[in-house]
Amino acid sequence: MIRALAYRKGQAATLALLAALVTACAVFAPFYDRVMQQALVDVKLTEAPALDTSLVIQERAVPVTDGPPPNVPGPRDLMAAVPSGLRHWFQEPSYGWTAEATVPHRPLNLSGQVMSRTEACEHVTIVSGRCPKAAGEILVSVADEKTFGYRPGQVVPTDVAAQAADEPARERGLVVVGSYREVRGSDYFAEPLTGWSGVTVADVSPAVIRHEIWLTDDATFADGPDALPDPRSVAVLRLAKDRVGIDEIGSLAAVAAVHESPVLNGRQTVPDVRTGLPDIAAEIASQVDDSRVLVPLILAPLATLCLVVLWLVLVTITDLRRSEVAVARLRGQGVRGARRLLAGELVPVVLLGAIPGLVAAVGGAWLAARLLPGEAGLELRVPVLVSLLGVLVVLVGATWAASSRVARTPVDELVRRSATFRRGWRMRALDAVLLTGCVVLAVEFVTGGLSGPASYVAPALFALGVGLVLAYLITPLAGAGGRALLRRRASGAALGLLDAARSQSLRSTVTVLTVATALTVFSVDAVLVAAHNRDLAARQAAGAPAVLQVVGADLGAVDAGIDRAVHETGDRRITPVVTIRPSGDPSITTLAVRPEDFARTALLAPGALPADWVDLLSPDDIEPVDLTGRRLTVSVSGGVLGTEEPAVLGVDVVTDSIVYHRDLGPLPASGGARLGVDVPCADTCHLSALTLTGSVGSSMSGSVTFDRVSVDGQPVSLGNASTWTAYDGDALTPGGTDALTLDVSTDGQEEVATTQAFFAGSVPVVATAGARPHSQDYSITGLDGRSRAADLAGRATRLPGAPALAVLANLDVLRRASHPDSQAVLSVWLGDADLVAPTRRALAAQGVALAGVSTLEGVRHDLDRSIPTWAVQLGVVTGLVSLLVALLMLALTAVSGWRVRARDLAALWVGGVPRGIVSRLAVLAPLPVIAVAVLGGAAAGLVGAIVATPSIPLFAEPPEVDTLDLATPWLPVLAVTAACLLLLGLLGAATGRAVYRRAALARLKEGV
Structure with missing residues (x-):
């Protein structure tokens, strides 16, 4: 052997x-x-996030209307709710307490949390002082130390829990013993401790300023008259990630049952179980199911070809x-x-x-x-x-x-x-069966009968069908063509065709080269199309090369920080963006931007927005009514009668996007009067509305005229009636020419108002398809969460960084009389990731805290890390191995038939064919067959890609906004086809040249 x-x-x-x-x-x-x-x-x-991979169990007392709240079980009692079979997958639990810590303060109270955790000080960096060791001692963050001026030894007054509904507010002192810095990247606390010091929360009543989490000892939470409000016992189990693999992740879904534990639900308390492990396990299980189908289907055609x-x-x-x-x-x-x-x-x-x-x-x-x-x-x-x-x-x-x-x-x-060897047109039974099967399955793919991951086999089926057809056409056609050329005395070309027709391995060679080339071309197409679509999805999701998420909604401070960053860097690709996503499903998201800055910063898809969208979103030319001074006075004449009490005249003024209301006083029943009120307009503000208020449930009727409006004695023009909008139909109608006259007629409305058009005009917007109006009354959600009238100025296919249902509006127009509330997410978009560091520093100098930073590279990185992506990337291996198989097939043909071919070349030489023609015949004869097979395979691969790619899963989860683009990357595909032609052609020519060198006359003695 x-x-x-x-x-x-x-x-x-x-x-x-x-x-x-x-x-x-x-x-x-x-x-x-x-x-x-x-x-x-x-x-x-x-x-x-650490909170998603942890199991956090909290228990708080049931709120009571009178008397002290019931006792809360200790943190270690919470562990009884966790099945013993799950505890192995977690690290040693940490225990502690959390309560509210509200500090009476002017002008706004400070609000936040104070917490204790097992060995908490070992998992933060103590910057000054020491770790709390007794009741009432706290460790504040370095940001709170700077923002509020806390120093070791200082006593911070804090509200305590009320023991009865009518009990007056009481305080207790918490002693600052030091400051700490959070260790970034640590998951010990399963939640962030810092990042919002000094942030004003205006959408709660009353508004508060947030302080960061203070660390203390368990003794601070002892029951008694000085107990802190809303105490919660807490047990934190952090996942031992080194113990969890693919075989164990499924069992972690059982943590969802902890919330239903009778241990937690059998007490007079309110349990709260937080974890994202069931969702993570479900997402992994879904992708694992895909992998079990994708990998075999991707490699099966290649293995079959081999x-x-x-x-x-x-x-x-x-x-x-x-x-x-x-x-x-x-x-x-x-x-x-x-x-x-x-x-x-x-x-x-x-x-x-x-x-x-x-x-x-x-x-x-x-x-x-x-x-x-x-x-x-x-x-x-x-x-x-x-x-x-x-x-x-x-x-x-x-x-x-x-x-x-x-x-x-x-x-x-x-x-x-x-x-x-039969060389006719008749097809062998096995080949006929294969061709029929290929055609039937190909039709199923084209008509949608087969879809999903099974689409990976479509190119192989198309290529096999094309290869079989070509294989059975080439032999008789080559023979007929060769004989025709012989009759025309074109001996060189004729001998080449006749030589191809006589080859016993021609059909198998053509079939294999066709299938191998098709798999190579399809693999390149699939890999590039998938990468292109991940890039499109990343650009859509990111919105800009870098985005800074801001804590809070202080747009003024953010603008100041942006101005400083632009001044330092000289780069104007820095702009604020406010995103408002109202609750409800479906809802239309508002993207409030500054159009010119947004145009040079955001990742705008070509053709996604109208060419003139910047001009379409430009504000109207209506000017506001400016007030500069401290005392507003106005003359009124006529009369508005209320059914219960006289109507009261009021004004709304706007400064720094904050609306202030002031009442000037009751209107006279008849005649005239001069009314006045102090307004916060020393640095200029805008008059946004005039209001008339009656008693609850009363009606108002009459007419009142305003003239001789002044601020600190300086006259102010209210404009004509066209710059003021009516309220609720005819309830209040502005009119008049020189002075402003309001005709009032209400039935049960306690307040009506007329709004200056600078603030009440319709907002021009560019909307995506699903967010377009279906009626004349069209509105969007403003910065303050309230509905704003809107005009559809243009249409967009999609908006960067926004969901499918979204509108693009001018931030400065929306900001005229509203301030971002809790629904508004404020961010800073950057046109280059290199701007992150200087912009972060500039914002920090203005006291703006960041909740996080996202970049286009990071979003793309996340999309790349999924099983569909890794599976598609196997196409690189498939393409290379397919090309190698094609080269091996050519080499096999040469190795197995070189003796016969060498003898045929020697016979041609002896028969009088010039040696030059014989030499060219040996080298060039394989090339037409190779070219036909490669081009046929490339065509089959492209057809297979067109049919199969729409059904191939490109993402673990479909993107929220459809950015699918399955266009063929022609340049790489043509380059790969040319590479296949070149490599296979060179090998075919090289083997032909090698056979010619062995075509000695002695070969003729080997017989037939």
Whole structure:
């Protein structure tokens, strides 16, 4: 056997290499599937917020209307609610308490939380002072120390819990013993401790200023008359991430049942269980289900191609041993002996080839484990062993079948130099069945009968069908063309076509090259299209190259910080953006921007917005009514009667986007009067509305005229009636020419108002398709969460950083008479990620805290870390191996038939064909066949991509906004097709040249 292998080194190497490829594909699939799953677990657990990967159990007392609140069980009692089977997956729990800490302060109270945790001081950096050790001692953050001036030894007065409904407010002192800095990246507390010092919360009543979390000792939360408000016992279990893999993540979904535990629900308390582990486990399980389908389907066409080529190699090699089999049969060894002769030589080669295939699979999996995120390692599991055993059985079975095929051939056929080969138009039964199956399945794909991950096999089916058709067309067409050229005495081209028509391996070669090229082209197309769509989705989700999320809604401070950053960097691509997402489903999100700054900062998709959208969102030319001074006076005449009490005249003035209301006094029943009131307009404000107020449920009627309006004695023009809007139909109608006259007629309305058009005019917006109005009355959500009238100025396909239902509005227009509330999310968008650091410093100098930073690169990074992405990237391996298989097929054709071809070339030379023509024929004859196969395969791959790509999962979860673009990347596809033509053509020419060098006259003596 060894001598036979030494004599046929090329055949043995080709057979072993193909066996290695088949083995590598089969064994690599379960390895890679497992590596992807483990990497996914590491990614999800590492990148999820600490609160999502922890189990936080809190318990608070049931609120009571009178008397002291009931006692809250201690933190360690909460652990009884956690099943013992789950505790192994968590670290040692930390225990503590949390309560509200409200500090009476002027002009606004300070509000926040004070907490204790097991060994809390060991998980923060103590900047000054010491750790709290007794009741009432607190450790404040360095930001609170700077913002509020707290120093060690200072006593901070704090409200205590009321013991009775009518009990007056009482205070207790908390002693500052030091300051701390939070350790970034630590998940010990399962929630952030800092980041909002000094932020004003205006959307609660009364408004408060937030302080950051203060750390204290458990003794601070003792029951008694000085107990802090709303005490909660807390147990925090942080996930032991190094103990959790893909096999364990599913069991963590059981933490959702902790909330239903009778331990928590059997007491007079309110339990609160927080964790994101069930959602994380469900997301991972969904992607794992995808991976179990995607990886085999991606590698199956490649493994099948390798197996088909392996079979062709076995058929060719066994055909080359026909004479040896004939001798064995004539010596009486029979069919079994002949089969043992062939199998004894070929099976060891196949099994030896499986060894480097196994090594390649392990090496590829190891490399994948290093390249993919996380700490996934190689695991020798049952699926790997089953795949290895299965591929060995297939390899040995294919070799045994190929050996039996030749061993069973009658002796009279074996003694012929070659097997009989039919070159007509008739198709063999097996090929006819394959072609029919390909056509049927292709039709199913085109009509949508087959979709989803199964689409990965579409290109192979198209290519196999095209390859079979080409294979059966080329032979007769080449023969007919060659004969026609001979009649025209074009001997060179005619001999090339006739030579191709005589080739026994032509059909198999064309089929294999077509399928291999199709898989290569489809793989490149799929990888590039998927990457392009991830990039589009990332740009849409990010909105800008970098976005700073701001804590609070102090737009004035943010503007000051932006001005400072622009001055320092000289880059104007820094702009504020306010996002308002009202509650409810579906809801229309408002994106409030400064159009010119937004246009040069945001990642705007080409053609997504109207070309003139900046002009469409520009504010109208109506000027506000400016007031500068402290005393507003106005003359009124006429009369508005109320059914209960006289109507009271009031004004709304706006300064720094804050609306102040002031009452000037009751209107006279008839005649005239001069009314006045102090207004906060020393630095100029705007008059936004005039109001008339009566008693609850009363009606008002009459007419009142305003003139001689002045501030600190300086006259002020109210404008004409067209610049004031009516209230509720005809309830209040502005009129008049020189002075403003209001005609009032209400029925049960206690207040009516007329608003100056600078504040009440419709807001021009650009809306996405789903957010367009269906009627004339169109409104959007303003900065303060209230409805604002809007005019549709333009339409957009999508807005960057916004959901599918969104409108784009001018921030300065919306800001005229409103201030961002809790629904408004304030952020700063940057046109370059390099602007993050200077902008952060500029904002910090204005006291603006950041909740987080997101970048385009980070969003794209998150999209890249998913099983669909990693699975599609296998296309790189598929394309390279497919091209390698095509090269091997050409090499096999040359190795198996070089003797016959060399003899034919020598015969042409002897027959009088010039040596130059024979030389060109040897080199150029394979090229037309290669070109036809490659171009046919590229076309089949493109058709397969067009059909299959829409059904291939490109994302773990579909993006909120559809940015799908499945256009073919023509330049890379054409480049890959050209590369296939070049490589295969060079190999074909090189093998032809090598055969020509062996076309000596002595070859003719070998006989026929």
